[in-house]
Each structure stands twice: as C-alpha cells, then as structure tokens.
Amino acid sequence: MTHDALLAAVLADPRDDTRRLALADLLDETDQPARAAFIRAQVAVARHGDANMACERSGRKLSHTGEPGPLFESRCRCRPCGLARSEYRASCRHVTEWERVAIEPYLKEYADAVIASITGRDVRGQWPVMRDQFSSRPRVRFRRGFVDRVTLTSESFRTHGAALFARNPVEAFVLPDAELRVEIDPPGDGHDWQAYYFGPPPRRYVDGGYLGMNVWERREDVVPGVIRELGMDQARAA
Ligand SMILES: [Zn+2]
Structure with a gap:
C-alpha cells in the first residue's frame, strides 16, 4: 500500500x-x-x-x-x-519539523499564534490570548504518532480546516477567539461534536463570588451554531 x-x-x-x-x-x-x-x-x-x-x-x-x-x-x-x-x-x-508539515496550510497563522502566546495579544492586538488554560500549551499536540489537537483562530479554521482534517486524525481543536474547545467523538465519524465554552464564568459562579476562569461549562446548546457558523460540516466533508 x-x-x-x-x-x-x-x-x-x-x-x-x-x-x-x-x-x-x-x-x-x-x-x-x-x-x-x-x-x-x-x-x-x-x-x-x-x-x-x-x-x-x-x-x-x-x-x-x-x-x-x-x-x-x-x-x-x-x-x-x-x-x-x-x-x-x-x-x-524532529517534532518541530513534523509540526511544520502538519500545519503547513496555516503556518503563518501558527507563527502569529506563537507570537501571541508570548506577547499576550494577537498580531492585530484584538484579543488577549493568555486568559485560557491552553495558553501555555503547544498549539499542536501529537498523540499516538499524529496530530490530535490544534489551536487556531476561527478564521484559520474556516479557511484551512478542511486541509487539516484531510491530513491529520484531529480529535479536538481549540478556537481561542471563539472561546471554544471542540471535541470530535468518536473521532473520524464527523457528526458528533461536543463544544466546551471557556468564556466568562456562568452567572451562578459570579453570584457566589467565585472567579472561575478555569471553569469549563459544557454548552451543548452552542454546538449547532458552531458547526454552522464555522463551516465545520464543510470542513469534515472535504
Ligand atoms: Zn520511574
């Protein structure tokens, strides 16, 4: 083969x-x-x-x-x-070289994201990126020998998501600007998504005086909107 x-x-x-x-x-x-x-x-x-x-x-x-x-x-x-x-x-x-190959379609955006992770702002200064718990982690993660998770902007995902999925068995991705982590379950079947929202904490936590920046609220209700808004269906089908 x-x-x-x-x-x-x-x-x-x-x-x-x-x-x-x-x-x-x-x-x-x-x-x-x-x-x-x-x-x-x-x-x-x-x-x-x-x-x-x-x-x-x-x-x-x-x-x-x-x-x-x-x-x-x-x-x-x-x-x-x-x-x-x-x-x-x-x-x-070699891992840096393999990362480069895996994310070639959006290498420029990746470089920008690395800069952003150092400076705390993206290249346009539009949103701070040090606020989420992924900020100190690599933008590309390998598991079982292949890229299984990527962090990219929603814009990059719209443009390059199809190419990423075509070349890597991606099981999750993080869209910091959309404040979402999206997991694919089961990986590869393409239609079962779970999105985790990591934006401002739910009101009940605020009322309790608890600043839960790392609290992840499961937001099943946002999934259809995410799929539609970011064109994930098209990306998976490509
Ligand atoms: Zn030991």
Whole structure:
C-alpha cells in the first residue's frame, strides 16, 4: 500500500492503532525511521494508558500527552519512565519539523499564534490570548504518532480546516477567539461534536463570588451554531 492509502486508513478509523503501526512500517522502508519510531513510541504510551503514566518509584505523574518534552525520572528503569523516555528521544530532534508539515496550510497563522502566546495579544492586538488554560500549551499536540489537537483562530479554521482534517486524525481543536474547545467523538465519524465554552464564568459562579476562569461549562446548546457558523460540516466533508 502507498503512504496515502495507509494515511487514509488511519483517518478512516483513528482508534485502530494497527493502521498507525502499518504506516510506521512503510515509513521505515522509505527512509523515515525517526518518524516511524515516534509513532511506535507514542502508540506504546497510549497502550500503557494515560492513567498509568506515573513513575512507579517516585509516584510522580509523567508528561505523556504527546506534547514536546515529556518528563521522566532520570535513570529510573520503571516501565512508565522507559516509555516516556522513548517518546522523548523519538520526538526531540524532529517534532518541530513534523509540526511544520502538519500545519503547513496555516503556518503563518501558527507563527502569529506563537507570537501571541508570548506577547499576550494577537498580531492585530484584538484579543488577549493568555486568559485560557491552553495558553501555555503547544498549539499542536501529537498523540499516538499524529496530530490530535490544534489551536487556531476561527478564521484559520474556516479557511484551512478542511486541509487539516484531510491530513491529520484531529480529535479536538481549540478556537481561542471563539472561546471554544471542540471535541470530535468518536473521532473520524464527523457528526458528533461536543463544544466546551471557556468564556466568562456562568452567572451562578459570579453570584457566589467565585472567579472561575478555569471553569469549563459544557454548552451543548452552542454546538449547532458552531458547526454552522464555522463551516465545520464543510470542513469534515472535504
Ligand atoms: Zn520511574
């Protein structure tokens, strides 16, 4: 099978790790062993289970979410530390390049977002971006070897969403300017969305004197509007 055929298989069923591993095998044969190793390392972490990714000696929770720079206890030989170490070694030299490939369609916007995350404002100074709990996280997250979450503006999503979905098994995306995180469940089937609103806290919390900036209120009612307004149906269908 060709690379494109194997990638299409991954996109068609993002939950089937064997498809990802089949693509890794092909990458090995086509002089991309680093990319192959990264897919295998992240699949191994996922199979071990998020809940189990804590050092068995120190009890410390390990950063295992596919974000760059996972933590592990140095010299520790426990299995979770070993998995996290493998993931780190497989990713550290190349992950920036893979990010670039994954988000090529909106690379300019991505660069702007990085600048915004440093300065606290977007390039037009229109909205502060340091207010949400994702602001310190990478704008692209890899899990199980592929991009599974992106942060982009609503405008970028309208323009480039279709291209992103066509190339990456994206399972969630964050639209900071719309104050929404949207999750796709189950990934790949395209019509079951959950949107989480992270704007101003609900009134009842304000009344209670509780400034819940990190309180996420599930807003099922906004989903149809989000899909319609941002053209997600078209993006998925493309
Ligand atoms: Zn350990």
